[in-house]
Amino acid sequence: MNGLKVVGIVLGAAVILAIGLLIGHFGIPRDPKWVKELAQDLDEKFINQFMNEVDNKRIEDNLRILSNKPHYATSAGDEELVQLMLSRWKDPEFGLDDARDERYHVFLSFPDAANPNTVKVLTQNGSNPFTAELTEEKLTDDQKDPDILQPFLAFAPNGSVQGKLVFANEGKVSDFEYLAKLIDLNGTIAIVRYGGTGRVNKAINAAKFGVIGVIIYTDPKDINDGKSNASDTYPNSWYLPPSGVERGSFKENFGDQLTPYYPAKEFTYRIPESEIKGISHIPAQPIGFADARQLICELNGAQAPDNWQGSLGCTYNIGPGFKQNRFDNSDFVQVNVYNKRIIKPSSNVMGIIRGAVEPDRYVLYGNHRDSWVHGAIDPSSGTAVMLEITRVLGTKLKQGKWRPRRSIIFGSWGAEEFGLIGSTEFAEEYYSKLRDRTVAYINVDISVFANATLRVQGTPPAQSVVFTASKQVKTPSNSLTVYDNWKNHSNRTSPQYGVIPQIGSLGVGSDFAPFIHYLGITCMDIAYTYDRRVTSARIYPAYHTAFDTFNYTAKYIDPGFFSHQTVARTAGNVLLRLSDSLILPLGVKDYVETLEGYYSRAESFQTNLSKYNISLEPLKTEINRYKRAAEDLEEKIKNLKKSDKSPYNIRRINDQLMLLERAFINHLAFPDKLYFSHVLWASRSSSVATFPGLADAYQTAVESNLKQHWDLVHHHLTIAIQAVSNAASTLEDVTKI
Amino acid sequence: MNGLKVVGIVLGAAVILAIGLLIGHFGIPRDPKWVKELAQDLDEKFINQFMNEVDNKRIEDNLRILSNKPHYATSAGDEELVQLMLSRWKDPEFGLDDARDERYHVFLSFPDAANPNTVKVLTQNGSNPFTAELTEEKLTDDQKDPDILQPFLAFAPNGSVQGKLVFANEGKVSDFEYLAKLIDLNGTIAIVRYGGTGRVNKAINAAKFGVIGVIIYTDPKDINDGKSNASDTYPNSWYLPPSGVERGSFKENFGDQLTPYYPAKEFTYRIPESEIKGISHIPAQPIGFADARQLICELNGAQAPDNWQGSLGCTYNIGPGFKQNRFDNSDFVQVNVYNKRIIKPSSNVMGIIRGAVEPDRYVLYGNHRDSWVHGAIDPSSGTAVMLEITRVLGTKLKQGKWRPRRSIIFGSWGAEEFGLIGSTEFAEEYYSKLRDRTVAYINVDISVFANATLRVQGTPPAQSVVFTASKQVKTPSNSLTVYDNWKNHSNRTSPQYGVIPQIGSLGVGSDFAPFIHYLGITCMDIAYTYDRRVTSARIYPAYHTAFDTFNYTAKYIDPGFFSHQTVARTAGNVLLRLSDSLILPLGVKDYVETLEGYYSRAESFQTNLSKYNISLEPLKTEINRYKRAAEDLEEKIKNLKKSDKSPYNIRRINDQLMLLERAFINHLAFPDKLYFSHVLWASRSSSVATFPGLADAYQTAVESNLKQHWDLVHHHLTIAIQAVSNAASTLEDVTKI
Known part of the structure; x- marks a missing residue:
């Protein structure tokens, strides 16, 4: 080889090496591993996969188990569900990264089984021609459960009061003002119907006019589209049976009432009960409309205004007292309340999926766990959906196929029915980190009121992500997207977007309240609901009664559980967009x-x-x-x-x-x-x-x-x-x- | 060439190419540009360069200009300094990225030049054997400035009150309790010395005991190490001349008093003056110790306790009233206050350096701009330091040699002397973004009280960064580091670190108050201060008087301005660590x-x-x-x-x-x-x-x-x-x- 050749080979080799260096350096992508990971963005394919895997049958199975027994807050049934949630969320096959229960010692109120609350008619000579039913009628096996709480109003004060009965419509201030112009309300007992104003406000208003006791009932006009015959009601239809009684919390403010702003730990300072604000100071008790009919249809006095008339099948007079008929005009109505106030430990069950990229950003998703009775719809329809969402996501997680960009925190709140207590204590205990790190809170309480259309409440930044998700899900009932179907049912004209579905504003109706009102976290509440062309029911008729059962749900609310599935797909879609999008989908x-x-x-x-x-x-x-x-x-x-x-x-x-x-x-x-x-x-x-x-x-x-x-x-x-x-x-x- | 040779060459070339590819890909660093940028960390060389360039002569020049004229809040002198700050911070050679002034309409109080406040002795027949001086003695040209405000107490209520004089030591509750056991305080005028309790608290306490007017003076024992002769005081030493009067704000709460929690914009709701809390309801006026001596040394009554005695050169009696000597025992003391309350626009001047990597993280650095008179020490010593820090950093910025990782916001606050008003309004107006984004606030108000040692107040997370910085700066006076010198002067034994310099806790003494107390931002206040073995002066003697001037500073407080330079180096070092460190240096x-x-x-x-x-x-x-x-x-x-x-x-x-x-x-x-x-x-x-x-x-x-x-x-x-x-x-x- 001569020198020139050697030079040529060396030069050639150098050129080739240089080409190699250049291609190697610039031509082959080689970001640090984390550079790619940090860019992790939403995967639409994964969302589709998630939605496909959401299974209506499994939601049905969940609901059957969840609503098997009465599980009011802190009851044996509730404690069993705490264990159920924990075992699901800790399952090695489909569980989350971590789960635990967190107990708060919260102030509750229960009827005394040994000394039930009563509503009676008493004569002057002490006889007792009428006593309202102590329990709901045992129309199916569900109503026979020994753990069913007598209908009552939690935190209604104890007392035994008697007076002439008056009918005060919905118990609004304007209702009592109307009555006070016509009759003397001092010392009377008022019977009022649900609706128009908050439960406890009926009694707070009444007391201002001298009324000393309140009876609350559900008028068939408001809940049953006027139907009041047993043959027209459950188990023959979704309507409320005549014996059904709506239970409920009887206070204005949410959270544990003895520990405002601080978590109800054992050591937390508790205000004296006398300092509690926003409660009734006169006894009150709810009854069914069968019993209400026996009282209202016997009332004496002037005829109540047209818009006070209901569907009990008689003319409603205002009283005071009874006409001379079944009862004597001198008869009194007596309300006896013997509720027991008690501080008991109630659990939140928390489940966590750690974020891959931004673990210090939280997407919250929650629902309460406690019911009044079996609570199939309220709240188990929401919990059944939440468990299906966590099953699908947990499975992907355990299989190593997915991890969200941000952390997801699931909450199964305790004692919501007593006033959003579990969620409020959670918000209080973790105030700082929730305030600084939470992207949004998704609430799915009652997931299916009825199977007609999506219904969303939320603040404006939640609108666009809900719209996006609802455009990707089909309704169970027709060929429309959930979005289009929703727009058909409830819409508004936006100056910016034209006709769009109507998003409602958030009150204090469920566990979103502490998150939006106290922490200022963007919230949304997602459910399926009524066709308002078909029913004017104030809420689904079995609400807070012993008839809110699995059978009721499976037969009348969502046969096939397709609406549940639709809500799970929509809410899960929203959840994934919030947890996985590179840029948060908040408008x-x-x-x-x-x-x-x-x-x-x-x-x-x-x-x-x-x-x-x-x-x-x-x-x-x-x-x-x-x-x-x-x-x-x-x-x-x-x-x-x-x-x-x-x-x-x-x-x-x-x-x-x-x-x-x-x-x-x-x-x-x-x-x-x-x-x-x-x-x-x-x-x-x-x-x-x-x-x-x-x-x-x-x-x-x-x-x-x-x-x-x-x-x-x-x-x-x-x-x-x-x-x-x-x-x-x-x-x-x-x-x- | 035979086939084998060709194969050999091709193979060889392939091997070389492969080596090239490998080296090119793995051997030559090639992160995306931003990967490197995002890792931008503190540059110790830059900190050294910064500290080297901090120039004591320029600080001296700054102070000369800043203290050239009286510049109490909203005065012509103050407005001139607003323009000065703006021009410095907008300078194309050494300015910041952006600067602007922000005006608030704040509630202030000034003496009425046409109707000065007076303290008089009046006889029963109406003659007037004594009136306290209306102005301080014109010992240098500085005291001749026509813009000097008469000594007064801002927000002291107007009124003309007269009564027997009593001496109430420091005006603490315990002082009045002591007096009340011995004499009837109702209807008296109390003369009290500065110290022991807050300025306005002396009058608030007095009023509770029936006192109707208060005179406040500075005892030479407390401020002059006992020296009271003119020959021993300024301009012959740093001590307060006999005519010197400490002005000050006379209220407990900070911020604009009419707009608590909201910025004092023109449209902001203002509470009625009658609802202002934490103010005196009896007139009060400050005087110099020459005048105080003429009153106190003539007092009748029992001798005051030993620890009430001061350095006026006589025995202090408690009164009430005068002994029969220079005045008549029946003579009264009269206090006349004619302050004018007015809402005026006051400016903050804000300067910004945008962060290169995390522009949404703010390091705040500030000082007030307004003085009581020339305010060379208070606050211009701090402003002179701030302007030197911004000059050095601004120059680097404009030269493209540096940009901090995080944003830096400089604040020249208005109306601090009236109760931290400018900084409080700023904290109120930008509550949300300051709360969410601010890393720390560094306050350098009076930068040099004296030239002995560093003095830092702050919350614990500030400790380590201040220690680190102070170890990198030498004292001007000896060979020690600022840290070691500080530890010699003031230390404590930490369970964790052993003997370390003592960091004081933050009260409400300067503009850090709204940031730490309302926003919860880690704060520190940095200054040079006294050798307590040498002086027990309550504060530097010219504080809030017409003697707090450039000449006073240059001659007695910090000749050569080396302590100013030391503070600038230390505070600037802290600032750079907070703005530039990859991990925040908060312990x-x-x-x-x-x-x-x-x-x-x-x-x-x-x-x-x-x-x-x-x-x-x-x-x-x-x-x-x-x-x-x-x-x-x-x-x-x-x-x-x-x-x-x-x-x-x-x-x-x-x-x-x-x-x-x-x-x-x-x-x-x-x-x-x-x-x-x-x-x-x-x-x-x-x-x-x-x-x-x-x-x-x-x-x-x-x-x-x-x-x-x-x-x-x-x-x-x-x-x-x-x-x-x-x-x-x-x-x-x-x-x-």
Whole structure:
């Protein structure tokens, strides 16, 4: 080989090596392992797989077990379900990463089995021509269970009171005002029907008019579309049998009443019972409409107004007292309440799936576990769905086929029926980390009220993810998507989107309340519900009665459990989008319609406000600022390039989205409203749907016209402006001063 | 060439190519650009460079300009400094990324130049043998400035009151209790010296004993190490001249008094002045000790106790009234106050450096801008330091040589002297984003009280970063590090570290107050201070007088400005560690000593608590839990491998560190204490240094022995337990339930 050749070979080899180096360095992808992992985004295929695997039969099986026995909070049945949840969530084949139960010592109220509550008619000579039934009729084996609690109102105060009976319609203030103009209410017992106002408010209102005891019943007009004959009711239809009685909690505020703002540990300070606010101070007891008929149809006095008349098959008079017929006009009605108040340990069962990339971001999903009786619909229809969701996801997890980007926390709350106690204690105990880390809370309590359409309550940032999910699920009953079917049943015209399904606002009706009102976490409540063209029932008829059973559900609410399956698919889809999406699917721009709606309704206040030099303009300015900030952020998200998707950019944007709802929280805004801290969604008495503090203060000021009340209006306007300002700040460019 | 040879060459080429590919792929580092950027960590070389470039002469120049004119809040001098700050921070050569001023309409109080406040002696026949000086003596040109405010107490109520004079020592409750046993205080005027209790508390205490007016003076014993002759005082020494008068704010609460919790915008609701809490309702006026001597040395009555005696060169009697000497025994002292209350716009000037990696994490650094007179030391010594820090950093920034990992926000606060108003309004306006994003707040108000040693106040998480920085700076006066010199001057024995410098706790003395007490942001206040072996002066003698000038500073406080330079180096070093470190240098384990100290002091309560079945054990349990969580987290940080340093891991850990302080915040814990929300650091009346709510409730309960007060003790114990639980939760593994 000559030198030239050697040079040639060496040169050639060098060129080849260089080509190799170049290709090796630039041509073959080689990000650090974590770079790829951190970009983990939603997998639509996995969502489809999840939805396909959600099994209606397994939901049915779950429900059968869950509703097998009465399982009111802290009962033996409840404790058995605690163990069931734990064993499911710890199962090595389909369980979660971790599960445990957490006990709180909570203040409850139960009827005394040895000394049942009664509603009686007594004559002057002491005889007793009528006593309301102590139990519901044993129409199926379910009603024969010895663990069934006598119908009662939890926390209704004890006492034995007697007086002339009056009929007070729904027990609203306006109802008693009407009666008080016609008759003397002092010392009377009022019988009222469910509906129109909160359960306990009927008694609180009554007491203000001198009424000394309250009887509550369910009118067939309100619950049974007018049907009251046994042949038309369960087990012959979904309607409430004449003996059915709605139980319920008899207090205004949620959470353990003795430990407001702090978890009810054994060592926690408890306020004296005398300091509990928002409860009745007169005895009250619920009865079925068969018994109510025997009282109301015998009432003396003027005929009640047309819109007070119900479906008991007689004309409703207002009383006081009975006409001379079955009873004597001098007969009294006596209400005897012997409830026992007790502090007992109640469990939340918590289940965790650790996030792969952002374990310190939590998506919460929960439902309560406790019922009033068998609670097939309330709450087990939701729990049956939750267990099916965790089974499918747990299986994938244990198989190593999936791990969410963020952590998922499942909660099976205790003692919800006594006032959202388990969820509230949880929110109190883990206040700091939930506040700082929670992306959203999904509540599925009663999953199927009826099988007509999806029904969602939530705050605006939840709207888009629910819409997206509901477009991917078919209804069980027709060929429409859940979204389109929903839009057909309940819609509104959005200035931005045109006709869209209506999302309701969140009150305090289930365990989302502490999360939205106290912690400021974006919440949604998902269920299937009625066709309002078919029934006007206030709620499904067996609600809180001994007839809310597996058979009732399987026969009348959701035969085949396809609506349950649909809810599981929809809620699970939402859950996965929240846990797995690179960018959180929270639509912060969707708050603009709420804010602008609030503003336009508050404008009716401006004329009066101007008299006190109070202007709404600064509020408008902040709302416009919010709008710009939200639009800019969503635009930025839409145009994110791959190079913008570095972890800190993603996290920054997600923190803005997650913390937006928190910016509306002001723990000092409503000192008299327990837990209510969300400036947009706190409770409101005024009928004007605007900022609740502003609306209520305005109503008070208009009524009193006192300077101090107009000052309070101005104060609440300031609170509203600052809340919107905080929200805008959260969304604006983070380096803007 | 034969076939074999060709095969050989091809094979050889393939092998070389393969080697090239392998080396190219694995041998040459090639992370995506952002992977490297995101790992941006602290650069010790840059810190050294920064410290080297901090220039004492430039600080001196800054101070000369800043203290050139009186610049009390909203004055022409203050407005000029607003423009100065803006021009510095917007300078194209050495400015920041952005700067702007933000105005609030705040409630202030000024003396009326046309109708000055007076302190007089009046005889029965109306003659006036004595009137206190209206201004300080014109000892240098500085005191001749026409913009100097007459000495006064801001927010002291107006009125003209006269009565017999009494001497009430420091105006503490115990002082008045002592007097009230000996003499009738009703209708008297009390003269009290500064020290012992807060300025306004002297008058609030006095009024409770029937006193109708208060005169406050500075005793040479307390401020001048006993020196009271003009020849021994400024301009001949650093001591206060006999005519010097300490001005000050006369109210208990900080922030704009008319807009608590909301920024004082023009449209913000303002409470009626009658609802302001924590102010005096009797007139008060400060005077110099030359004037005080003329009053106190003439007092009649019993001799005051030994520890009430001061350095005015006479025996202090308690009064009431004068002895028959210079004045007549029947003479009265009259206090006339004509302050004007007014709402005026006051500016914060804000400067921003955007973070390169985590722009949504803020390190705050601030000082107030407003003085009482020229304010060379208070606050311009701090502002001079801040401007030098921003000059050095701004220059690097504009040269493209540096950009911090996190954003830095500088604040030049307005109206601090009137009660931390600018900083409080800022904290209120940006509540949400500051709460969610702020890493720490560094306050450098008076940067140099004296040139002996560093003095730091802060919460425990600030300790380690301050120690690290102070070990890297040399003292100006000797060969020691700032750390070692500090440890020589002020130290304590830590169970964990042995002898270390003492870090003081944060009260409400400067603009850190809203950040620590309301927002729960880790705060520190950094200054150079006295050698306590050399002086016992309560504070530097010219404090809040017309003698706090550039010449005073340059001649007596810090000749050569080396202590200023030392503070700038130390505070800037801390700032850079907080803004640039990959892992935040916040020592969460250092809270364990605080918590254990609190617990051991609370143990003295246990005997009494046991009578009410209240146990401290659950508190101990939570403190132990906190300790474990903090130790585990710090251990994890220490052992972080390179592969653990993915952005989300780093961010997760940093969020735990950042939000730890926030976990101690409870806005509902102290409903009667404006802004105080930090369960560990709220104000406390009890002398027991434990959880302030618990300590104060315990003291009340022991005194009253009422059930409701023992209930309050239990309530505050629950609050303490929950705060520690929240803190432990924040530090524990994020997927732990």
